[in-house]
Amino acid sequence: MLHQPITKNYHDFIIERDPEKCIQCQVCVRQCSYGAHIYNEKDERVTEDEARCVGCHRCEALCPTEALTIRRNPSEFRENALWAPQFIKNIYKQADTGGVLLTGMGNPYPYPVYWDRMVLDASQVTNPSIDPLREPMELRTWLGSKPDAIEVEMKKGKPNLTTQFLPQLQINYPILFSAMSYGSINLNVHVGLARAAEELGILYNTGEGGLHQSLYKYGENTIVQCASGRFGVDSKYLNAGVAIEIKIGQGAKPGIGGHLPGEKIGKEISITRMIPEGSDAISPAPHHDIYSIEDLRQLIYALKEATDYEKPVFVKIAAVHNSAAIASGIARAGADVIAIDGFRGGTGAAPTMIRDNVGIPIELALASVDERLRQEGIRNRVSLLAAGGIRCSADVVKAIALGADAVYIGTAALIAVGCTVCQRCYTGKCPWGIATNDPYLAKRINPDIAHRRLANLVRAWGHEIQEMLGGMGLNAIESLRGNREKLRGVGLNEVELNILGIKHAGA
Amino acid sequence: MKSWQYQKDISGCGLSGIINKNGERITGESIICSIACQHDRGNGLGGGFAAYGIYPDFKDHYALHIMADNLDALHAVEGFLNQTVSVVHQEKIPTRPNKYITDPPILRRYFIEPVKEGDRICRWPGLSDDDYIVRVVMNVNRDIKGAYIFSSGKNMGAFKGVGFPEDIADFYRLDEYSGYIWTAHNRFPTNTPGWWGGAHPFTILDWSIVHNGEISSYGINKRYLEMFGYHCTLLTDTEVVAYLLDLIIRRHGLPVELACKVFAPPFWQEIDRMDKEAKRLFTAIRMVYGSGLLNGPFAILFAYNGGLVGLNDRVKLRPLVAAVKGDTVYMASEESAIRAICPDPEKVWAPKAGEPVIVTMDKGASTTKKQARLSPACAGA
Ligand code: SF4
Ligand code: SF4
Secondary structure (H helix, E strand, C coil), X not given: CCCCCHHHHCCXXXXXXXXXXXXXXXXXXXXXXXXXXXXXXXXXXXXXXXXXCCCXXXXXXXXXXXXXEEEECCCCCCCCCCCCHHHHHHHHHHHHHCCCCEECCCCCCCCCCHHHHEEECCCCCCCCCCXXXXXXXXXXXXXXXXXXXXCEEEECCEEEECCCCCCCEEECCCEEECCCCECCECHHHHHHHHHHHHHHCCCEECHHHCCCHHHHHHHHHEEEEECCCCCCCCHHHHCCCCXXXXXXXXXXXXXXXXXXXXXXXXXXXXXXXXXXXXXXXXXXXXXXXXXXXXXXXXXXXXXXXXXXXXXXXXXXXXXXXXXXXXXXXXXXXXXXXXXXXXXXXXXXXXXXXXXXXXXXXXXXXXXXXXXXXXXXXXXXXXEEEEECCCCCHHHHHHHHHHCCCEEEECHHHHHHCCCCCCCCHHHCCCXXXXXXXXXXXXXXXXXXXXXXXXXXXXXXXXXHHHHHHHHCCCCEHHHXXXXXXXXXXXXXXHHHHHHHCCEECCC | CCHHHCCCCCEEEEEEEEEECCXXXXXXXHHHHHHHCCHHHCCCCCEEEEEECCCHHHCCCEEEEXXXXXXXXXXXXXXXXXXXXXXXXXXXXXXXXXXXXXXXXXXXXEEEEECCCXXXXXXXXXXXXXXXXXXXXXXXXXXXXXXXXXXXXXCEEEEEECXXXXXXXXXXXXXXXXXXXXEEEEEEECCCCCCHHXXXXXXXXXXXXXXXXXXXXXXXXXXXHHHCCCCCCCCCCHXXXXXXXXXXXXXXXXXXHHHHHHHCCCCHHHHCCCXXXXXXXXXXXXXXXXXXCCCCCEEEEEEECCXXXXXXXXXXXXXXXXEEECCEEEEECCHHHHHCCCCCCCEEXXXXXXXXXXXXXXXXXXXXXXXXXXXXXCCCC
């Protein structure tokens, strides 16, 4: 029987300090928000409490003499294919606390990653590849509900468009920053996202935590989110961005609401979320005014009314078993854009069991949604965004070839500003200054640098997408969208190929 | 087989087209000579022609050209036609033996009219005549194994098969037809199943298309068309162009020049420089018809009863030359193919990337005029 917290005995990481290199400067002590480095005044030496380390690598990165190495604790349980270490440790933890296991970021388990089982095509002989350095290579994308056909009338011998369009959003890259609320991440990161979106000509999403006063000026590049808690929602907020997203679900925790504990609701967050300081911010699991699709329709139109029908309304859902039918209903309910968030999508906090066991891969959900909307002849009526586990530009290209208009990136954006995917965002102590509102930690993010790094990332991906497009002999992104001929499966079975709507490599 | 499992066929090619704007009908010899001059652009695995104004006696009836692998397939088609349309006249497509043309399928043509609403056999009430015929063609091509309708327009016809175009022409006795528009195709497939249906032109109603190039956007063009009830079953990317023409011009009612801008739209950098109205129009075209953009290298000629259009992809990755003499306009992959039948054109030019050459019939053109033999029918002959 154990008499002290299990993490003391079976901790995940070990901290190696090279005594030759360590100069006792205590940088690590100041950097580690978990208190894993301890300065012993009496001995004038830095020591460590390895049980506290979450493996974020902050101290290692900042140690001026490279004295630190963070490693996986090699001490292992007796190997057992069923009782993998995480199950054992989780039980110890719950036996200690009696609580729900919490975690952050997306599902880390080795479910198949279909991006890695699909390969792309390239031109050889019969069609020339196109060099993006010499020829235009177009990534410009329009999000919004399109009519099936346009009408023109001849005016003075010139065709003149008579079709009225619903509102459309132009983006220069098929990449948007996905919803991360102010509260789950701090203002410095939001400022970086907003400025990068502005520079790139794309959009960022406020998430459900409202919009900080200082960010209203980036409205042209903002999607404001309206989630079940309705935090920070008023008519000024709804009109602040260029689009409104109704968040029904999130890939990391389908069917689950959110909870930002009262101790994190400081002054600024309280003003932005429009709730009292120190009160818990609870997002219910469902919207309590949406118990069915017709209720969703009412909310969509209520938001359109509130914004004079000038802004497209996005609906974001988690990828679940019936995504295709749900998406079709959402399209018919009047949404302009549907965002589907796969089970690898990140989160600031989620119950571990939910994150790791609920939802389906975005690749499969996206393929079936796109196909269903086409079968029903309503694919033009909505744009599709794929989210949840997009790691690189090739993933973007594959998502678009499967049928997405554009993708949302969240985790990738945080990694660009320093996140090491330690999965402890829910503690609010992010040593990288991202998933934290502690001013001491938050100032580790310099908004200017965050802006530059985020813009660099998207631009770099843009170049790579252009290279891949050119290699396939295409010079406009719309010729890739839904063009599953450009994909082949590797090592996939027939059921998987059928759902993805692609041939196997070699076929 | 699931629609996404169909294999796209890849080919290079030579093209030629002639139109007399005044409606004077030209005998087949000229187009045969022009395409034969581009013999080396093909490899003997596909040749074909489309001719307009060739059925003056049945000019108000849809002419269905059918190829069938065997009698069972043919009977299946006939059974289907008897249940859906009224056949006014039917006959074998006349052919003559040619030593290079082996193993032809059974070839028949049927002049038909769609049955009227309320008729016992009207399968799809509420459709326009044209839509009705499109349904008939789609159903046969998708569902009847071993049989294909490869031509379905009024007063026009496609003739195609496996062989060099000059031999195909001889086989089909095209020298005996005369038309006011002709297009021809010489094919260089790289992975052909050696199938007659895979040769160009591809047609639906009176739209016919011959194509040199590879449509890299095929995967999405095809899925886009499926949303509107077109099924691409002919194992080639060119088919999508025929259906796109039908969808965009006939069903959506866009003028021909804008349809060309769907296939080869201006770049955004050009659109950004346009005046407000034009910018709105072209932005709309790209937003709504992005899935209809033909991406990849191509030169195409498409014809319909009212005209002939030549078009290149938007970076001009395949050759196309045009020339004019009097009322006759010529287009071909190579200038030599034009000069072979028109040694002294008034004007010869290479159309720019994405800029269509649109030739429409003159007002008052009469296509029942006496047929004319272009002089010389063949400069080389
Ligand atoms: S939690 Fe991070 S900063 Fe603290 S010891 Fe571990 S790696 Fe270093
Ligand atoms: S945001 Fe911070 S806490 Fe969350 S995974 Fe990244 S580094 Fe860890």
